[in-house]
Amino acid sequence: MKCLRCDGQMSPGYMVDLMKNAVIPGTWVIGTYQPNKFLGMNRGLSVRGKRKFHIEGYRCDSCGWLDLFASKENEYVK
Numbered sequence: 001m002k003c004l005r006c007d008g009q010m011s012p013g014y015m016v017d018l019m020k021n022a023v024i025p026g027t028w029v030i031g032t033y034q035p036n037k038f039l040g041m042n043r044g045l046s047v048r049g050k051r052k053f054h055i056e057g058y059r060c061d062s063c064g065w066l067d068l069f070a071s072k073e074n075e076y077v078k
């Protein structure tokens, strides 16, 4: 795969989300984000019931350009 900006070589990779005790694949969630509050305390974001996809991507070895994908093959099935 070639970079759209400089025609350099693109390397495959992925983004990660950091949790308290884990590193998980980056996720694209449909819609706008909504705070998840419990007893008035902020508990991150609410993503329940929303379609979610693992993010995959490529990085240009020359200029650093990122192309990211959230393909239907990478949808969370839950």
Ligand SMILES: [Zn+2]
Pocket: 003, 004, 005, 006, 007, 008, 060, 061, 062, 063, 064, 065
């Ligand atoms: Zn490039």
